[in-house]
Amino acid sequence: MVSYLEFEKPLAALEARIAELRSTAEAGALDLDGEISRLEKKSANLLASTYAALTPWQKTQVARHPMRPHFRDYVNLAFTDFMPLGGDRYFGEDEAILGGFARLGDRRVMLIGHEKGNDTASRIRHNFGMGKPEGYRKAIRLMELAGRFGLPVVTLVDTSGAFPGVEAEERGQAEAIARSTEACLGLRVPMVAVIVGEGGSGGAVALASAERVLMLEHSVYSVISPEGASSILWRTPEKAADAAEAMKVTAQHLAKLGVIDRIVPEPVGGAHRDPAATASSLAAAIGEELDTLCKLTPEKRTALREERFIAIGRA
Template identity: 50%
Template sequence: MRTYLDFEKPIAELETKLADMQKLAEQSNVDVSSATAALQGGIEKLRKEIFENLTRWQRVQLSRHPDRPYTLDYIQLMCDEFIELHGDRQVRDDPAMIGGFANIGGQSVLLIGQQKGRNTKQRQHRNFGMPNPEGYRKALRLMKLAEKFNRPIVTLIDTPGAFPGLEAEERGQGEAIARNLKEMFMLKVPVLCIIIGEGASGGALGIAIGDRVLMLENTWYSVISPESCSSILWRSWDYKEQAAEALKLTARDMKENKLIDGIIPEPLGGAHLDHGVMALGLKKVIMETIAELSKLTPEQRISERIDKFCAMGVVIE
């Protein structure tokens, strides 16, 4: 059964009417094709109106939709082959961070991504998509392996943040993320980073230093979540919508501020409505971007990567 967000309730009501009409037609053997066609047209028109005027908070809600495709969904739909690799060779394997070599349309790549869970058991196993230090160390180990074998790197980012628990801090959460930032700048192979859901703080940034950083249309990328920002400024989560507006955290905002390189469109209504179409679009962008980056020398890629990130936040008067 499909899950509707609050602002999708008008669509839900019309779709319920459509389902009732089709069921009645089947039971009574009455031709209602013209009426159903008109209702379907009305649903599409309403969906277009709603999704062309989404607020920033509504896009945050879409990025967290329970039916939205996660990293493993994209791996299954995009990859002809995927060999998962485990462990950081220091502590343990972190299920919140997935990594391995993949074949995407004949192109061999290293694919790394954060993974959430669909149900309670999976969410606990994946730690709600919040990696521990060993997750970031595993990611770096695999990136170095990709560099050794001259394979492009693709990262899929979807996390509410790095795990903030005491044990994570004791094992060096900050150091692990900082080391990833430093090492990713100097990788000699093409690096493509794509935010497919939530991109929160250093948890996202730890695998987001790339030659190209892209965002799906209904995702967000910020130093802090709207709820946490609201709780700090107003000591309450009730102002999360105002916080989202102030943070300017959507893909369009990030592109306007030159913090990302491009936006990948989603099917009308969100990526959760058609996983297959979204995966095909993502696959096409990955293949085109890797082909473009492969034309540059390692030295050119590293130089442009450093220049791009160093220019962020610089104001010249």
């Protein structure tokens, strides 16, 4: 059952009416097929028109949808033979950032990404996708391992930001993020990063400094959350919608600005309405990018990576 967002209330009411008519028809043996068909068409049109005109703040809400697929969902739907690797070999295991060997079609890759969890217990276990220093140091270890084995690196980014707790700062959060970003930029193997939900601040950049950066259609990517920006600029989180508009957080804005390279389409109504179709599109897009990147020399890939980040903001 779909969980409706605030701006989807008219759609929720319409689909509730359809469900009511179906129940009535089944209980009373009434022929309501014509009316149900008319309302289903109206519902489909309303869903399409609503998602075709989402504001940046509405896209932020879609990117945070509790039913939106996360790392483990994509592992199950788009990849095979996933072999998880844990620990940073310094402090411990961080379940907010997962990674390991995997297969994308016939290609072996190193897959790394944020996991938010899908219920209360798993969200707490995965710390809502907010990585700690040991998570980013694990990512560095896995990227270095990929380099030694000559495997492409694929990252799935979905975090509101790195964990801001005191213990994370005590263990060197800023240094770990910087080192992870450096590891991305220094890779000699192909790297493709995909923002699949939220791409928040340095916690996202640390896994997204690739030569090809993709975004799902309704994902967002920003230096700070809209609520955070609103609190700083207007001294209230209630201006989050204005902040989202001003910061150009959507895939469509960022593609025009050259921050990302490609937008991966989602099913009508968002990835949460059809995770399997989303995963299929994602796998195809990543495969196409890797096909191109694997033909380039390591020197050319490194140069592309450096050039794309240096060029951001020049326009």
